[in-house]
Amino acid sequence: MSEAIAMPKVAGKLTPNAPLAPLVWFKSGGAAEWLFEPRDADDLAQFLAELDPAVPVMGLGLGSNMIVRDGGVPGVVVRLGKPFAQVEQIDATTMRCGGGASGILVSSKARDAGVGGLEFLRGIPGTVGGFVRMNGGAYGREVADVLVECEVVMRSGERRTLAAEALNYSYRHSELPEGAIVVSATLRGHEEDPAVVAEEMNRIAQAREESQPLRSKTGGSTFKNPDGHKAWALVDAAGCRGLTRGDAQVSEKHCNFLLNLGSATSADIEGLGEDVRARVKAQSGIELEWEIQRVGVEA
Structure with a gap:
């Protein structure tokens, strides 16, 4: 990641190469090229108006329903704080x-x-x-x-x-x-x-x-419910309850939740999700769609 992007002056906080893992529920993934925490809506509006239009911008809330890939997020991540x-x-x-x-x-x-x-x-x-x-x-x-x-x-x-x-x-x-x-x-x-x-x-x-496994490092509901079906039931029927890849696991408590058991990479978590999608497709013919946002670049 480079710091070559010319950044506008801001009233809030602008941090280069900011780790995102601490800010997302899965506690995995890379850094934001820039993390901007605006002071108010005017600060955000002025910043975006002056920022090179070619620079990508992404909003970040609690980071609950998101996988940040291990290579991090290019451009600017905007986090709306207090x-x-x-x-x-x-x-x-x-x-x-x-x-x-x-x-x-x-x-x-x-x-x-x-x-x-x-x-x-x-x-x-x-x-x-x-x-x-x-x-x-x-x-x-x-x-x-x-x-x-x-x-x-x-x-x-x-x-x-x-x-x-x-x-x-x-x-x-x-x-x-x-x-x-x-x-x-x-x-x-x-x-x-x-x-x-x-x-x-x-x-x-x-x-x-x-x-739901609320006290775990998780990302909330992983897959959308297909028409006429519950995603968790399809995942369970495909034999994925408790399935693992590295330190990532399909929750045994609720099959539509993925967990980071400790040191899972985002590649482990996303790869496990793809394993689940493949098994469900093979078992039921149904293509599960991700509900969790997957952002950034692979390492």
């Missing part, structure tokens, strides 16, 4: 959430405000920016059900507000432009007794605890 983690109530049913706010924070603030319908975000291990881009979902609900609009900074530095319809949501997918960073989102639920919201959040938290 300045983007604000959540405020704007009317009886609506919350405005910063792109760096976690699903747990958003659902908790909604509960305190007496807003129902956002409880499912308690079950999504990520930030607003990530789950708006991916149409994140859990427990029968998804972002498409609650998003009113989002504010993004385009790769050009232009700031735009996009209505939910503009994202053309489908299952775990949006048409948000490449390189656009979600800096805030407006989500709408319904008025609800905070105690009822709290009860549903507790139910979701308990269901996750019982069914």
Whole structure:
């Protein structure tokens, strides 16, 4: 990786050759050529406007649903930190959430405000920016059900507000432009007794605890559910429960989760995922699609 890219002046923090493994749930992978943690949306917009348009830009939230390949990520990785983690109530049913706010924070603030319908975000291990881009979902609900609009900074530095319809949501997918960073989102639920919201959040938290390997180095749901099927059941039926490659393992608790047992490389984790896809295809004829983002270059 080179430091030859001319970097604009910033108000936030700009770090060359920044290790990403500590910032992602799998705790594996290489470095970002540059890691930019903007002070605010203006700082981000000015930086992107002045950055050479040829330089690739990628957003990073909690790094929960992501494999960073061992060769690292060229260009600039933008991480939205505390300045983007604000959540405020704007009317009886609506919350405005910063792109760096976690699903747990958003659902908790909604509960305190007496807003129902956002409880499912308690079950999504990520930030607003990530789950708006991916149409994140859990427990029968998804972002498409609650998003009113989002504010993004385009790769050009232009700031735009996009209505939910503009994202053309489908299952775990949006048409948000490449390189656009979600800096805030407006989500709408319904008025609800905070105690009822709290009860549903507790139910979701308990269901996750019982069914998912939450205390492990993992990346969340690995594969999308194909039409009419559950990915975990296909993986299990193909005999992949507990399958390993190096220090990477298919979780025995939930077959749609991959684990880093200690010192797995990202190549081990991604390779294990491909092993699983091949076995499922051979056993059921179904081609599993990755839900986890795989970014960067191989070592």
